[in-house]
Amino acid sequence: MTETSLTPQVRSKPILKQELAFLFIHLLPLAALWTGASTFDWMLCFFLYLYRMFWVTGGYHRYFAHKSYKTSRWFQFVIAFMAETSAQKGVLWWAAHHRHHHRHSDTPQDPHSMKIYGFWYSHVGWIVGPDFKETDYKVIGDYAKYPELMWLNKHYLVPPTVLALVVMALGGWVNGGSILTMFTSDGFSSLFIGFFLSTVILYHGTFSINSIMHKFGKPRYETGEESKNNLLLALLTLGEGWHNNHHYYEVASRQGFFWWEIDITYYILRGLGAVGLIWDLKEVPRHIKDSKNKQHAQELKRQMERDRPTLVRNGSQKAVEEDVIGY
Ligand SMILES: [Zn+2]
Ligand SMILES: [Zn+2]
Numbered sequence: 001m002t003e004t005s006l007t008p009q010v011r012s013k014p015i016l017k018q019e020l021a022f023l024f025i026h027l028l029p030l031a032a033l034w035t036g037a038s039t040f041d042w043m044l045c046f047f048l049y050l051y052r053m054f055w056v057t058g059g060y061h062r063y064f065a066h067k068s069y070k071t072s073r074w075f076q077f078v079i080a081f082m083a084e085t086s087a088q089k090g091v092l093w094w095a096a097h098h099r100h101h102h103r104h105s106d107t108p109q110d111p112h113s114m115k116i117y118g119f120w121y122s123h124v125g126w127i128v129g130p131d132f133k134e135t136d137y138k139v140i141g142d143y144a145k146y147p148e149l150m151w152l153n154k155h156y157l158v159p160p161t162v163l164a165l166v167v168m169a170l171g172g173w174v175n176g177g178s179i180l181t182m183f184t185s186d187g188f189s190s191l192f193i194g195f196f197l198s199t200v201i202l203y204h205g206t207f208s209i210n211s212i213m214h215k216f217g218k219p220r221y222e223t224g225e226e227s228k229n230n231l232l233l234a235l236l237t238l239g240e241g242w243h244n245n246h247h248y249y250e251v252a253s254r255q256g257f258f259w260w261e262i263d264i265t266y267y268i269l270r271g272l273g274a275v276g277l278i279w280d281l282k283e284v285p286r287h288i289k290d291s292k293n294k295q296h297a298q299e300l301k302r303q304m305e306r307d308r309p310t311l312v313r314n315g316s317q318k319a320v321e322e323d324v325i326g327y
Contacts, residue, residue, distance in 0.1 A: 044194030059083035064095035090153030239263030
């Protein structure tokens with residue numbers, strides 16, 4: 001890589017009046033100081049964080065950005081809608097920027113490289129700055145061909161608004177005893193804590209993958225960039241903390257490559273697969289899993305292919321399959 005290609009790009013500073021909504025979302029949970037908050041509101045906050053984190057990782061990330069499994073057209077729409085309830089913009093916008101991240105990881109073209117642009121820029125600066133507001137449809141043409149996804153990408157405020165209204169209705173029903181109280185403090189306390197607080201925590205949980213996961217933790221594989229594995233982040237983000245594994249073999253539906261690498265998103269995806277909603281989940285080949293880098297992986301693959309006839313002769317067909325397709 002030449003010196004010029006490592007020169008950071010000039011990235012614009014956020015324009016405050018364009019980011020007032022984002023700022024306001026961070027302050028809204030404080031309004032619960034006036035409405036109070038019930039146990040139900042806190043439970044809703046906890047649930048909606050986990051529920052939407054699953055759709056961020058299993059939807060935006062593993063399906064739309066990486067195509068790590070297949071599904072039907074109607075369920076694809078459900079995945080996109082659910083992912084967008086996280087208020088992290090359109091599904092095509094999200095996945096297109098993420099594809100750029102993998103293509104240019106930790107180089108100046110990376111939208112959010114912590115190594116090049118620092119912690120705050122990689123965490124939130126690139127989101128609030130004006131440089132990455134548009135969707136690059138060229139890199140997401142495989143999904144941009146569906147008109148329903150294009151609609152959802154443009155009207156990305158629809159899913160979170162629907163969810164916010166459902167949350168208020170639930171708050172009215174549970175806190176006030178009737179859905180008719182959804183526009184009183186009974187519904188608003190659920191909105192501030194159940195919806196907005198969980199949305200803010202979800203933002204920073206997701207953003208931490210772009211910032212912290214390219215700095216703190218251990219790399220298992222030599223990937224040529226700064227991605228790391230981190231158990232704590234993997235638990236908080238339902239599996240995304242195995243980020244070095246993911247950068248090494250990004251098409252896999254699982255990011256925890258070994259049984260002890262807890263990856264809750266993957267377990268849920270397997271559940272969706274078991275009931276037939278999704279299929280063809282991509283696994284991690286043995287030679288990838290057991291290698292140190294891509295060159296080593298090729299050596300292992302050749303070795304496994306050489307050993308294959310011996311294993312078959314010895315009657316270990318199962319061992320052969322595990323070596324070649326294994327997970
Ligand atoms: Zn990354
Ligand atoms: Zn990725």
